[in-house]
Structure formats: structure tokens, C-alpha cells
Amino acid sequence: MAQGGLYSIVPVQEKDADDVMKLLKRTFFLDEPLNKAVGLCSSETDPCPELEEYCSHSLMEGLSFKAIDHEENIVGVMISGVCPLKEDENGNDLLSQALKCQNPKFQKILHILARRETGARLWERFPHEETLVEVKVAATDHRWRRKGIMNALLKATEKATLQRRIRLIRMDTSSAYSAMSAERHGYTCVYSALYRDIKLDGQPLIVPEPPHNEDRVYVKMLFEQESISVG
Ligand SMILES: CC(C)(COP(=O)(O)OP(=O)(O)OC[C@H]1O[C@@H](n2cnc3c(N)ncnc32)[C@H](O)[C@@H]1OP(=O)(O)O)[C@@H](O)C(=O)NCCC(=O)NCCS
Structure with a gap:
């Protein structure tokens, strides 16, 4: 799928794992608003095993895509996986993970992610669905931003x-x-909270720089039951 001759969008393959991680370490690890605000990594060589595990987990489920330039360098990535609507109640839910987490910076992020689950309550909104696809990570190389790569990866x-x-x-x-x-893609916002209002023990957990003021969960129903068209 050529995008104006600039880049192409293709599925992530096993051979891409290292290059995807390199891209994430110089982008997402440093400048995703929560990671940046909490100072999760100070440079692209600074390790964060918790985030590496989070990013690698769904990479090979066949639902992740990369944007490549004309030399096949990876310039953008979107990682997605199939998830249940309700978290497992086996002690591995996000709040339990937050409480057990040994990395205090990542722990704050996990608390924010846990609030999304109780805020969005997807299992109550969509009682007939058992699974969904969750977009877990999106990152574009700095030189390639604002060229529609994330939009194309989402499509x-x-x-x-x-x-x-x-x-x-x-x-x-x-x-x-x-x-x-x-x-832009017609998603519905089902949870939204200002970061300054997401608190633990009376203190805001993480407050990223503007314009990244709100934490949100978006969903989209791709088709009504019995009317599937893959175009
Ligand atoms: C978020 C990110 C993936 C967007 O990637 P991108 O390829 O530049 O995105 P696109 O060019 O497809 O733009 C997506 C939308 O954001 C808008 N946008 C992107 N960067 C913008 C900027 N700096 N200022 C204003 N709008 C911007 C675009 O106009 C577009 O909106 P539109 O379709 O209504 O015009 C990229 O900024 C990034 O890697 N950030 C660091 C990691 C991160 O924050 N990931 C997402 C965590 S939820």
C-alpha cells in the first residue's frame, strides 16, 4: 500500500522484532507523553524491561503493522493484539501489577492504565463481545511525523x-x-480524565506537558452482527 510514494504499510514479521524495538526506544520510550513526563528512560540505550515486555507481548499476533521507507527502514509501527473485554481476575490485572511493580516510574503508569479499565467498563458497555483488538503502541520516527503514518497504520x-x-x-x-x-477514524471516546485529576493518595500521578492533557479510551464497532464486508 504505497502512500504517495513516501512510505508503505506492511505487516510486522518476526525478522523485524529488533528493528521495531530500536524504533520504539528512540521514540515511544522517550516521548510518549506518560513515559516522557515520568522520565521512564533518559536515553535510547537506557533499559526498561517492563516496557520492552509490554511492547513485545503482542508484536507477533499478526495484527501489528510497520511503515517502511523506500529503503525498507522501519519509520513507524503500530502494535495490536486480541484482548478480553474484562481483565482476568487471577491477580494479574493492571491494578495488581501496579501494586507489585518494583519500578516506581512504571508503577505510576500502570496505575493510570488501571484507572482506564474501571473508567471505561467495556464489559458492561458491550456485554455481547468477548474479545476485542486493542491498539497498544503507536510510534512514528521523528522525521516522519505528521505525514499520516499513524492514520495509515490504524486503517x-x-x-x-x-x-x-x-x-x-x-x-x-x-x-x-x-x-x-x-x-478522524470515527472512534467513540468511552473514558476521559484530565491527568491533573487522576490522583493517588491525593496527588496527581503523572501530568504530561500540554497538549497531552487528557487520558482517553476510544472504541469503534467495525461492523454490525451478520454484515461483514472486507474491502
Ligand atoms: C502519536 C504519533 C504516533 C502520531 O504519529 P504520526 O505518524 O505523526 O501521526 P499522523 O501524521 O497520522 O497524524 C495523526 C493525527 O495527529 C495530528 N498530529 C500529529 N502530530 C501533530 C502535531 N505535532 N501537532 C498537531 N497535530 C498533530 C495529525 O494532524 C493527525 O490528525 P488529522 O488526521 O485530524 O489531521 C507520534 O506523534 C509519536 O510517535 N509520538 C510519540 C509516541 C506516542 O505518543 N505514541 C502514542 C501514544 S497514545
């Missing part, structure tokens, strides 16, 4: 989700720009 993810016959897609946004992408 490819939606198409792959349709092909799996999964109706619901979810994208949580800490970045005002990924929220814009969700809005």
Missing part, C-alpha cells in the same frame, strides 16, 4: 481486525495526536 489495523471477524477495536490515547487519529 491497516482495522482491516486486519475485520478479517479476523472481530467487531470491536480499542485504542487508549495518552497523546493528543493519537486521540486526533481516533477521532
Whole structure:
């Protein structure tokens, strides 16, 4: 899928794992608004095993896409996976993970992610769905930003989700720009909180720089039951 001859969007393959991680370490690890505000990594060589595990987890489920330039360098990535609507109650839910986390910076992020679950309550909104596809990570190389790569990656993810016959897609946004992408694609916001109001023990957990003021969960129902069209 050529995009004006600048880049192409193709599925992530096993051979891409190292290059995807390199891209994430020089982008997402440093400048995703929550990671940046909490100072999760100070440089692209600074390790964060918790975030590496989070990013690697769904990479090979066949729902992740990369943007490549004409030399096949990876210049953008979107990582997605199939998830239940309700977290497991086996002690591995996000709040339990937050309480057990040994990395105090990552722990704050996990608390914010846990609030999304109780704020969005997707299992109550969509009682007939068992699974959804969740967009977990989106990152574009600095030199390639604002060229529509995230929008194109989201479109490819939606198409792959349709092909799996999964109706619901979810994208949580800490970045005002990924929220814009969700809005452009017709997603509905089902949870929104100002970072300054997301508190633990009376103190805001993390307050990123403007314009990244709100934490949001977006969803989109891709098709009504019994009317699937993959175009
Ligand atoms: C968020 C991110 C992935 C967007 O990638 P991108 O390829 O530049 O996004 P796109 O060019 O497809 O733009 C998506 C939307 O955001 C808008 N946007 C992107 N960057 C913007 C900026 N700096 N200022 C204003 N709007 C911006 C675009 O105009 C577009 O909205 P539109 O479709 O209504 O015009 C990229 O900024 C990034 O890697 N950030 C660091 C990691 C991160 O925050 N990931 C997302 C976490 S939820």
C-alpha cells in the first residue's frame, strides 16, 4: 500500500522484532507523553524491561503493522493484539501489577492504565463481545511525523481486525495526536480524565506537558452482527 510514494504499510514479521524495538526506544520510550513526563528512560540505550515486555507481548499476533521507507527502514509501527473485554481476575490485572511493580516510574503508569479499565467498563458497555483488538503502541520516527503514518497504520489495523471477524477495536490515547487519529477514524471516546485529576493518595500521578492533557479510551464497532464486508 504505497502512500504517495513516501512510505508503505506492511505487516510486522518476526525478522523485524529488533528493528521495531530500536524504533520504539528512540521514540515511544522517550516521548510518549506518560513515559516522557515520568522520565521512564533518559536515553535510547537506557533499559526498561517492563516496557520492552509490554511492547513485545503482542508484536507477533499478526495484527501489528510497520511503515517502511523506500529503503525498507522501519519509520513507524503500530502494535495490536486480541484482548478480553474484562481483565482476568487471577491477580494479574493492571491494578495488581501496579501494586507489585518494583519500578516506581512504571508503577505510576500502570496505575493510570488501571484507572482506564474501571473508567471505561467495556464489559458492561458491550456485554455481547468477548474479545476485542486493542491498539497498544503507536510510534512514528521523528522525521516522519505528521505525514499520516499513524492514520495509515490504524486503517491497516482495522482491516486486519475485520478479517479476523472481530467487531470491536480499542485504542487508549495518552497523546493528543493519537486521540486526533481516533477521532478522524470515527472512534467513540468511552473514558476521559484530565491527568491533573487522576490522583493517588491525593496527588496527581503523572501530568504530561500540554497538549497531552487528557487520558482517553476510544472504541469503534467495525461492523454490525451478520454484515461483514472486507474491502
Ligand atoms: C502519536 C504519533 C504516533 C502520531 O504519529 P504520526 O505518524 O505523526 O501521526 P499522523 O501524521 O497520522 O497524524 C495523526 C493525527 O495527529 C495530528 N498530529 C500529529 N502530530 C501533530 C502535531 N505535532 N501537532 C498537531 N497535530 C498533530 C495529525 O494532524 C493527525 O490528525 P488529522 O488526521 O485530524 O489531521 C507520534 O506523534 C509519536 O510517535 N509520538 C510519540 C509516541 C506516542 O505518543 N505514541 C502514542 C501514544 S497514545
